[in-house]
Amino acid sequence: xxxxxxxxxxxxxxxxxxxxxxxxxxxxxxxxxxxxxxxxxxxxxxxxxxxxxxxxxxxxxxxxxxxxxxxxxxxxxxxxxxxxxxxxxxxxxxxxxxxxxxxxxxxxxxxxxxxxxxxxxxxxxxxxxxxxxxxxxxxxxxxxxxxxxxxxxxxxxxxxxxxxxxxxxxxxxxxxxxxxxxxxxxxxxxxxxxxxxxxxxxxxxxxxxxxxxxxxxxxxxxxxxxxxxxxxxxxxxxxxxxxxxxxxxxxxxxxxxxxxxxxxxxxxxxxxxxxxxxxxxxxxxxxxxxxxxxxxxxxxxxxxxxxxxxxxxxxxxxxxxxxxxxxxxxxxxxxxxxxxxxxxxxxxxxxxxxxxxxxxxxxxxxxxxxxxxxxxxxxxxxxxxxxxxxxxxxxxxxxxxxxxxxxxxxxxxxxxxxxxxxxxxxxxxxxxxxxxxxxxxxxxxxxxxxxxxxxxxxxxxxxxxxxxxxxxxxxxxxxxxxxxxxxxxxxxxxxxxxxxxxxxxxxxxxxxxxxxxxxxxxxxxxxxxxxxxxxxxxxxxxxxxxxxxxxxxxxxxxxxxxxxxxxxxxxxxxxxxxxxxxxxxxxxxxxxxxxxxxxxxxxxxxxxxxxxxxxxxxxxxxxxxxxxxxxxxxxxxxxxxxxxxxxxxxxxxxxxxxxxxxxxxxxxxxxxxxxxxxxxxxxxxxxxxxxxxxxxxxxxxxxxxxxxxxxxxxxxxxxxxxxxxxxxxxxxxxxxxxxxxxxxxxxxxxxxxxxxxxxxxxxxxxxxxxxxxxxxxxxxxxxxxx
Amino acid sequence: xxxxxxxxxxxxxxxxxxxxxxxxxxxxxxxxxxxxxxxxxxxxxxxxxxxxxxxxxxxxxxxxxxxxxxxxxxxxxxxxxxxxxxxxxxxxxxxxxxxxxxxxxxxxxxxxxxxxxxxxxxxxxxxxxxxxxxxxxxxxxxxxxxxxxxxxxxxxxxxxxxxxxxxxxxxxxxxxxxxxxxx
Numbered sequence: 001x002x003x004x005x006x007x008x009x010x011x012x013x014x015x016x017x018x019x020x021x022x023x024x025x026x027x028x029x030x031x032x033x034x035x036x037x038x039x040x041x042x043x044x045x046x047x048x049x050x051x052x053x054x055x056x057x058x059x060x061x062x063x064x065x066x067x068x069x070x071x072x073x074x075x076x077x078x079x080x081x082x083x084x085x086x087x088x089x090x091x092x093x094x095x096x097x098x099x100x101x102x103x104x105x106x107x108x109x110x111x112x113x114x115x116x117x118x119x120x121x122x123x124x125x126x127x128x129x130x131x132x133x134x135x136x137x138x139x140x141x142x143x144x145x146x147x148x149x150x151x152x153x154x155x156x157x158x159x160x161x162x163x164x165x166x167x168x169x170x171x172x173x174x175x176x177x178x179x180x181x182x183x184x185x186x187x188x189x190x191x192x193x194x195x196x197x198x199x200x201x202x203x204x205x206x207x208x209x210x211x212x213x214x215x216x217x218x219x220x221x222x223x224x225x226x227x228x229x230x231x232x233x234x235x236x237x238x239x240x241x242x243x244x245x246x247x248x249x250x251x252x253x254x255x256x257x258x259x260x261x262x263x264x265x266x267x268x269x270x271x272x273x274x275x276x277x278x279x280x281x282x283x284x285x286x287x288x289x290x291x292x293x294x295x296x297x298x299x300x301x302x303x304x305x306x307x308x309x310x311x312x313x314x315x316x317x318x319x320x321x322x323x324x325x326x327x328x329x330x331x332x333x334x335x336x337x338x339x340x341x342x343x344x345x346x347x348x349x350x351x352x353x354x355x356x357x358x359x360x361x362x363x364x365x366x367x368x369x370x371x372x373x374x375x376x377x378x379x380x381x382x383x384x385x386x387x388x389x390x391x392x393x394x395x396x397x398x399x400x401x402x403x404x405x406x407x408x409x410x411x412x413x414x415x416x417x418x419x420x421x422x423x424x425x426x427x428x429x430x431x432x433x434x435x436x437x438x439x440x441x442x443x444x445x446x447x448x449x450x451x452x453x454x455x456x457x458x459x460x461x462x463x464x465x466x467x468x469x470x471x472x473x474x475x476x477x478x479x480x481x482x483x484x485x486x487x488x489x490x491x492x493x494x495x496x497x498x499x500x501x502x503x504x505x506x507x508x509x510x511x512x513x514x515x516x517x518x519x520x521x522x523x524x525x526x527x528x529x530x531x532x533x534x535x536x537x538x539x540x541x542x543x544x545x546x547x548x549x550x551x552x553x554x555x556x557x558x559x560x561x562x563x564x565x566x567x568x569x570x571x572x573x574x575x576x577x578x579x580x581x582x583x584x585x586x587x588x589x590x591x592x593x594x595x596x597x598x599x600x601x602x603x604x605x606x607x608x609x610x611x612x613x614x615x616x617x618x619x620x621x622x623x624x625x626x627x628x629x630x631x632x633x634x635x636x637x638x639x640x641x642x643x644x645x646x647x648x649x650x651x652x653x654x655x656x657x658x659x660x661x662x663x664x665x666x667x668x669x670x671x672x673x674x675x676x677x678x679x680x681x682x683x684x685x686x687x688x689x690x691x692x693x694x695x696x697x698x699x700x701x702x703x704x705x706x707x708x709x710x711x712x713x714x715x716x717x718x719x720x721x722x723x724x725x726x727x728x729x730x731x732x733x734x735x736x737x738x739x740x741x742x743x744x745x746x747x748x749x750x751x752x753x754x755x756x757x758x759x760x761x762x763x764x765x766x767x768x769x770x771x772x773x774x775x776x777x778x779x780x781x782x783x784x785x786x
Numbered sequence: 787x788x789x790x791x792x793x794x795x796x797x798x799x800x801x802x803x804x805x806x807x808x809x810x811x812x813x814x815x816x817x818x819x820x821x822x823x824x825x826x827x828x829x830x831x832x833x834x835x836x837x838x839x840x841x842x843x844x845x846x847x848x849x850x851x852x853x854x855x856x857x858x859x860x861x862x863x864x865x866x867x868x869x870x871x872x873x874x875x876x877x878x879x880x881x882x883x884x885x886x887x888x889x890x891x892x893x894x895x896x897x898x899x900x901x902x903x904x905x906x907x908x909x910x911x912x913x914x915x916x917x918x919x920x921x922x923x924x925x926x927x928x929x930x931x932x933x934x935x936x937x938x939x940x941x942x943x944x945x946x947x948x949x950x951x952x953x954x955x956x957x958x959x960x961x962x963x964x965x966x967x968x969x
Contacts, residue, residue, distance in 0.1 A: 064884065064887075064888050064924070065924065065927070065928070066887075066920035066921065066923050066924045067803070067923050067924075067927055068803075068920070068923070069803060069804065070803045070804025070805070070806065070923075070927075071804045081804055081805050081806075082804075083804055083805065083806045083926070083927065084806070084926065084927055084930065085927075085930075094927050095927075095928075415799075418797055418798055418799055418951075419798070419799055423797075423798070423914070423915045423916070457799065520914065649914050649916060649917040650916060652884075652916065652917050652920035652921070653916060653920060655920070657884060659884060659885070659888050661888070661889070690882065690884055691882075691883070691884050691917065692865075692882065693833055693834050693864060693865040693882075693883060693913070693914060693917055694834045694865040694866055696865070696866035697864075697865045697866050697882065700866075701882070730866040730869060731866065731868045731869050731872075731880055732868065732869035732872045732873065733868075733869075733872060736880070
């Protein structure tokens with residue numbers, strides 16, 4: 001670990017050419033890193049250190065571009081039209097410009113997590129000091145797989161994390177600088193930089209979650225974290241004051257709970273309800289499961305308009321940017337606590353607590369910026385208690401009887417439907433409501449992402465979302481589910497148990513449901529998919545909004561998936577890992593499999609570990625509702641580590657995929673590390689990031705993308721069983737690519753033996769010459785030359 | 787105030803890609819039929835909405851089969867639509883939308899081994915709006931050897947030719963007339 005700066009003071013120095021007194025020499029920082037493992041080849045890689053690895057990946061998984069905009073508007077040469085091969089004034093073509101925008105998105109994502117980690121670290125260093133130890137519990141020795149892998153640092157204290165963040169910030173700045181006009185000019189190099197900054201994103205996420213786990217005492221990989229309430233209907237009947245938390249940085253929420261304990265109002269739910277939306281909700285339930293989760297990002301306006309929240313305390317990320325006006329419409333004061341999201345509110349940080357409370361209770365201010373978190377928490381609690389009886393849960397969602405009257409203004413112009421993100425038949429529904437039929441409006445509730453574009457577009461000013469929620473009120477009242485509290489990292493002990501069956505393929509895969517709530521349909525579709533794969537014996541992990549949406553699915557017995565499957569990292573487990581930043585523990589688990597189970601060196605050894613994960617760890621990410629730039633960098637970071645990702649149809653608007661082409665056999669050849677011979681491995685995995693249109697298509701591809709060249713015959717047989725089974729269920733036949741995936745007869749699932757053999761013979765299939773190989777893309781790992 | 791006509795402006799208001807947007811002929815069925823008949827290796831790509839949308843009591847899937855049959859188009863069944871074609875004993879190739887669009891950038895690719903590459907005309911039907919729009923954008927920029935044509939009820943700016951924005955009854959009429967014109 002770096003320590004310093006070190007200073008040497010010399011009282012008097014005499015040499016033949018120099019006479020100095022009180023000489024002080026500062027030598028910057030001293031490297032005092034404990035030699036916990038020999039330093040690997042790529043400590044703190046620069047933006048080109050891992051370029052060769054990226055180009056190996058991009059040679060197989062070539063970038064596929066779907067431009068979202070044909071113009072470039074970034075400099076004063078423009079706007080430049082880049083349509084169909086035209087170049088802009090700076091020389092860029094549409095492919096390179098699209099790659100550039102992807103890099104910008106990944107930089108934004110990485111910067112957001114890094115700033116989140118930095119902001120939280122400032123707060124924690126002030127509170128606990130730099131020597132506060134990083135203790136992840138007795139079952140976790142590899143406390144920071146990403147940090148160790150990328151930087152070579154083994155962090156022991158909160159202070160050590162500063163150095164990690166310094167490195168992350170430097171890399172982000174370099175990558176962002178590459179997007180300036182007249183810098184990078186190759187789409188492949190833009191992609192390499194996107195992969196780099198997205199790798200950094202996972203380091204920063206790991207820093208952030210380690211900080212909050214050790215400082216706030218969050219679960220350290222507990223297998224049986226408690227269940228907590230989730231749903232739009234969980235507090236609909238409460239008469240207590242309700243504080244709503246929105247965002248991702250839990251520090252202010254922790255201060256709130258601590259304040260409530262200190263002043264004797266008890267735990268959340270005793271006298272004041274504390275509920276949350278988005279990742280702060282996940283994280284506050286990791287602190288106390290008496291707090292409740294309303295749901296994902298898409299529930300912000302839906303919930304606020306119910307009037308249940310008496311105060312909204314917002315921190316950072318994924319908050320509606322006109323939150324103050326939305327909250328004001330139901331007389332809910334807003335307290336903003338982050339420098340990154342001030343919303344034009346007056347800075348009341350240095351004002352006396354009571355003055356802020358009075359201003360918010362009286363309605364003199366719609367909201368206040370309070371950057372002192374302790375003060376913000378006290379203000380939130382005091383305002384909630386005082387404002388609750390005044391507001392009387394003031395809401396703007398109309399009664400069922402009022403719907404037709406409001407809808408009467410509709411001229412059936414169709415503008416709302418054309419504004420809808422999900423292309424829902426909004427106009428038809430409002431028009432039907434005008435005639436007294438509210439069922440079509442109610443039917444929109446599940447797939448409505450709550451974006452308000454319909455209302456914003458409506459020339460008549462109809463509050464369409466409120467009408468939808470009014471029509472769906474009976475359903476909303478029943479939306480009460482159970483979610484398992486985020487458990488944090490996968491334990492080293494769990495990795496030791498499952499490392500072998502995962503790498504050999506006997507556990508058919510690890511499926512991660514992650515990302516935002518811009519779903520193409522109902523959120524519970526994610527739950528349906530997660531349920532299916534957990535039932536099949538895959539290890540299913542989840543974070544963020546997806547972890548919440550999984551809870552909304554109910555099986556035939558009315559149970560949430562979290563009530564059915566255990567929270568263990570083992571066959572058939574369903575784990576809520578935590579908030580967005582906890583995504584680092586999912587990729588971290590893949591790294592730990594390579595390190596703990598396979599004993600690959602971890603320290604600053606990125607290429608080798610990624611090569612291992614790509615060829616041996618049957619993991620697949622599903623970001624069904626991915627929306628944000630953070631989701632772009634999380635997915636791209638998975639890709640650099642060799643983990644494929646599926647995004648839902650809205651994910652096509654990220655405008656770049658990494659797709660393999662099975663016909664290009666050469667690109668699916670690897671070295672057999674034992675012999676040095678180049679060997680064809682089949683499309684395993686076929687793509688690195690792709691889009692599926694429906695949940696059925698997604699389930700088929702999820703099973704397929706868990707196939708790896710290292711699978712044993714037993715493992716491949718198990719994986720093919722699930723792939724064939726799902727394919728037959730949704731497509732009605734055997735998959736056409738079976739000849740590429742069946743290496744020998746022993747790979748064929750017993751239950752489909754005759755059918756598959758007949759199919760293969762008809763296709764002229766022949767067994768692979770070398771079915772068992774030690775696959776690698778890295779020449780340096782070849783042990784003997786063939 | 788928009789300079790574009792409501793019928794031929796991007797269905798989703800914000801989906802304005804740039805200066806090159808789809809042509810929207812005055813009489814789409816007639817123009818489309820002429821072009822489909824003239825194409826050497828036409829392809830019809832269908833998405834999940836063919837299983838969901840009913841027009842005049844007929845599933846959009848039935849329209850797809852009629853158009854593919856009469857237009858001599860190879861049919862690509864994306865999402866999980868393949869099973870429905872199999873059950874109706876209708877020839878189709880199962881593939882994801884991104885896989886087929888990725889290959890269509892290659893002028894040496896054909897989904898129908900009985901016909902020479904490239905596919906010179908690609909029709910889209912029943913694919914979610916935003917997803918189809920992105921696929922069409924890829925082909926607009928990177929597949930100069932082919933033209934695209936959309937058969938949905940939305941104006942798709944990234945296509946070469948698009949139906950206008952229409953309500954279901956007019957959409958049904960357009961599809962019926964197209965089938966008629968292909969006969």
